[in-house]
Amino acid sequence: MNADAKTEILARIRGALTDQPVVPETPRAYRKTSELSREEIVEMLEDRLLDYKANVFRETAESVAERIATQLGASARYVIPEGFDTAFLPEDTAARRVIMDPNDARKASALSVRELNQVDAVVTSSTVSCAQTGTIFLSGRPDEGRRAITLVPDHHICIVPLDSIVELVPEAMARVEPTAPTTMISGPSATSDIELERVEGVHGPRTLDVILLG
Amino acid sequence: MSITDLGMPAVRPVHGQGNLHAQVAFPKAAKEELKNDQMRANIRHATHTIRGKRASVVGEVPDWQQLRDSGSAIKERVMANLPELLEAFEQNVMARGGVVHWARDADEANRIVTELVRETGTTDVIKVKSMATQEIGLDAHLEEHGITATETDLAELIVQLGRDKPSHILVPAIHKNREEIREIFRREMPGATDELTSEPRVLAEAARQHLREKFLTTRVAISGANFGIAETGTLSVVESEGNGRMCLTLPDTLITVMGIEKLLPAYEDLEVFFQLLPRSSTGERMNPYTSLWTGATPGDGPQNFHVVLLDNGRSAVLSDPDGRSALHCIRCSACLNVCPVYEHAGGHAYGSTYPGPIGAILSPQLTGITSEKNASLPYASSLCGACYQVCPVKINIPDILVHLRDEDIRTQHGQRTQDDAAAAPVSHDPATESADDWRSEKVLTGDADSDRTDPGSRTPRAATRGAASDVVASVRSAGRKIAQSAPARKIPTQMDAMMKGASFVMSSGKRMSLAEKGLPLGRVVAGRDHAIGWLPGVVGGWTDQRDVPEPPKQSFRNWWKKHEGETEQRLAQDGVVASDPSDGSADGPAAEPPQSSNGNNDQDGAQR
Numbered sequence: 001m002n003a004d005a006k007t008e009i010l011a012r013i014r015g016a017l018t019d020q021p022v023v024p025e026t027p028r029a030y031r032k033t034s035e036l037s038r039e040e041i042v043e044m045l046e047d048r049l050l051d052y053k054a055n056v057f058r059e060t061a062e063s064v065a066e067r068i069a070t071q072l073g074a075s076a077r078y079v080i081p082e083g084f085d086t087a088f089l090p091e092d093t094a095a096r097r098v099i100m101d102p103n104d105a106r107k108a109s110a111l112s113v114r115e116l117n118q119v120d121a122v123v124t125s126s127t128v129s130c131a132q133t134g135t136i137f138l139s140g141r142p143d144e145g146r147r148a149i150t151l152v153p154d155h156h157i158c159i160v161p162l163d164s165i166v167e168l169v170p171e172a173m174a175r176v177e178p179t180a181p182t183t184m185i186s187g188p189s190a191t192s193d194i195e196l197e198r199v200e201g202v203h204g205p206r207t208l209d210v211i212l213l214g
Numbered sequence: 215m216s217i218t219d220l221g222m223p224a225v226r227p228v229h230g231q232g233n234l235h236a237q238v239a240f241p242k243a244a245k246e247e248l249k250n251d252q253m254r255a256n257i258r259h260a261t262h263t264i265r266g267k268r269a270s271v272v273g274e275v276p277d278w279q280q281l282r283d284s285g286s287a288i289k290e291r292v293m294a295n296l297p298e299l300l301e302a303f304e305q306n307v308m309a310r311g312g313v314v315h316w317a318r319d320a321d322e323a324n325r326i327v328t329e330l331v332r333e334t335g336t337t338d339v340i341k342v343k344s345m346a347t348q349e350i351g352l353d354a355h356l357e358e359h360g361i362t363a364t365e366t367d368l369a370e371l372i373v374q375l376g377r378d379k380p381s382h383i384l385v386p387a388i389h390k391n392r393e394e395i396r397e398i399f400r401r402e403m404p405g406a407t408d409e410l411t412s413e414p415r416v417l418a419e420a421a422r423q424h425l426r427e428k429f430l431t432t433r434v435a436i437s438g439a440n441f442g443i444a445e446t447g448t449l450s451v452v453e454s455e456g457n458g459r460m461c462l463t464l465p466d467t468l469i470t471v472m473g474i475e476k477l478l479p480a481y482e483d484l485e486v487f488f489q490l491l492p493r494s495s496t497g498e499r500m501n502p503y504t505s506l507w508t509g510a511t512p513g514d515g516p517q518n519f520h521v522v523l524l525d526n527g528r529s530a531v532l533s534d535p536d537g538r539s540a541l542h543c544i545r546c547s548a549c550l551n552v553c554p555v556y557e558h559a560g561g562h563a564y565g566s567t568y569p570g571p572i573g574a575i576l577s578p579q580l581t582g583i584t585s586e587k588n589a590s591l592p593y594a595s596s597l598c599g600a601c602y603q604v605c606p607v608k609i610n611i612p613d614i615l616v617h618l619r620d621e622d623i624r625t626q627h628g629q630r631t632q633d634d635a636a637a638a639p640v641s642h643d644p645a646t647e648s649a650d651d652w653r654s655e656k657v658l659t660g661d662a663d664s665d666r667t668d669p670g671s672r673t674p675r676a677a678t679r680g681a682a683s684d685v686v687a688s689v690r691s692a693g694r695k696i697a698q699s700a701p702a703r704k705i706p707t708q709m710d711a712m713m714k715g716a717s718f719v720m721s722s723g724k725r726m727s728l729a730e731k732g733l734p735l736g737r738v739v740a741g742r743d744h745a746i747g748w749l750p751g752v753v754g755g756w757t758d759q760r761d762v763p764e765p766p767k768q769s770f771r772n773w774w775k776k777h778e779g780e781t782e783q784r785l786a787q788d789g790v791v792a793s794d795p796s797d798g799s800a801d802g803p804a805a806e807p808p809q810s811s812n813g814n815n816d817q818d819g820a821q822r
Contacts (some may be wrong), residue, residue: 005316016533104513116284146514184504189456193369204456
């Protein structure tokens, strides 16, 4: 049945193309390489993220733990992916505790969806960020984790190393493994479905804190 | 295009089915929708807002035109190489643990999805907004088979809870304002209280609460796809709210329904479309969330992944070299937002899942222009060209509209070959079988079906015969006569009758003069406001929305007859000798002074 459908659809398409349309070479005259300085690119990313109502902080390896602690607040249970550099994290306290997810939902220690719904926040790194559009790419690398952990918790604290920031979309896409499960994030979740008026905070994390690290 | 020329097997185009047909043809539906002032105000507000946003974010991209050129060329390449790309896509999805299904039409796609859901043993599914599943009427089909599909996109949820129909590609509830949405939520959402205000933020929060538990517990999700990458088998969904991520990430099973035209050859091509789509669509630099996945990733996301490749008329669109670029559409809806016709008529008037300018060229091609109700869609445009200007993949919508009008006219006049024009075999689809009420209003007999039975024998001759003899009397009764004399022949439209009649009258000075005697009648019709607010028949469309000024009391021909002598008089006074004094003067009255027995009123009339 299915084989029949495939055969028939392909025959229909071949029948539709008997005029043998000539395909021109695809022009790619759009910008593929940035001409801006590093600082200009970082400023552009910051500007775009703020426009999306994300919170942006510039930190160094020394100050990042304190920033994370501040953003989490005194009382928080938060999750990190297994490959995340724990040197960036504040010390656990009685009220603030980190939970490590093994990056594989099949493992017994993996947090269930329900458990993820109970945690207060998630802290991850990121693959690359595109300044032109204010977009952070997560591609399931060990310090980014599986997709569910950055989706269900209501607060995402995301580390963006300065050297992972590029200006243009083509530059960013080139740094992502195509078949990796990828999430491109441009600000906290939002909707424009009511009178096309943008409202931040629907199903995805309603708070996005971006830490520009370097 | 001739299929047999190249010695290829002749495959007749097979058109699509499902929510692609109007129940009521555009002119009639638009007339109804125009009465809805609230809806028009809502749409006007929304489209004007988004126009401004789009213009501002497109304006900041210096290489926008280069991106459009690339997008257009990539899509052209996709269409030319579609069989190879589809097979590559299938192989790559399978290599990554996904299952690929092929669906010739809406029925087949619905059956496949229903069966896949049944196999999981669940009766609840969550859905990501998808044009393809709207097109095939999947939700209704699932419901008939005891499966509840919950729409998770906010606008789709508003439409679903309001038992309404989508009216916009991007914002299906664009025709509802915040007050109306609040009312729907209060009525339909369990637990909604009086505290629910009409603030968009509050309404969005209500949707979050309403759907949260669904996301956490539902084991099967159904999505569409914005892009499918042939070289990797990767799929992509572009969204804002996170409902897409929820559906694509949390369930055990994911079923994606994708039109075959959504493919892109290479991953690299995404860098073009990820720039074109969000700016054209929501007027944002980038939409909040874009998901990319390839097959099933062990330990991350749904472990059972199916993709259903949907034809449903797309191959038929592909078969027309002059219309196939309609398949380049990436469903951004920029053309809707700039269209003056959409702004006034709204999305519902188009009937199909695909409204606006793109719908006007896509729907009639998917169903075939011989599908009577959709045959009016190519006329639902003023050809102002704004749609082409904003289209991110440069679909020349006005050109295709004109091409489809030509197809329609030639179909009406039997000038297309049977293979060309015959309604291709469409699987059982009630929408195509219901009697037409667009054309029939204009068809003299109202018997549109006879016109459809034998397209090969259509001839405009019948129009010649009847209409010419009966211009002044009721065109409807004339048409009936024609129909009786030649029931199997092409039924002339009122337009045919009008054109024939005009030719008959204008070709004779006597008949023209006689016809002009009817002018004062128009003045009676016009009444005291000197305007005619309603005309019957095919010209009635004009008077629906505007008035026609009353005709002059006297035609120019009659006025000239009385006054042409004045010229000679003046020439004589100036001492100039008329070149041919005998010319025409024998017929006309002798030279008369302006203050003749005709009186002042007549002059007024002639100058009006």
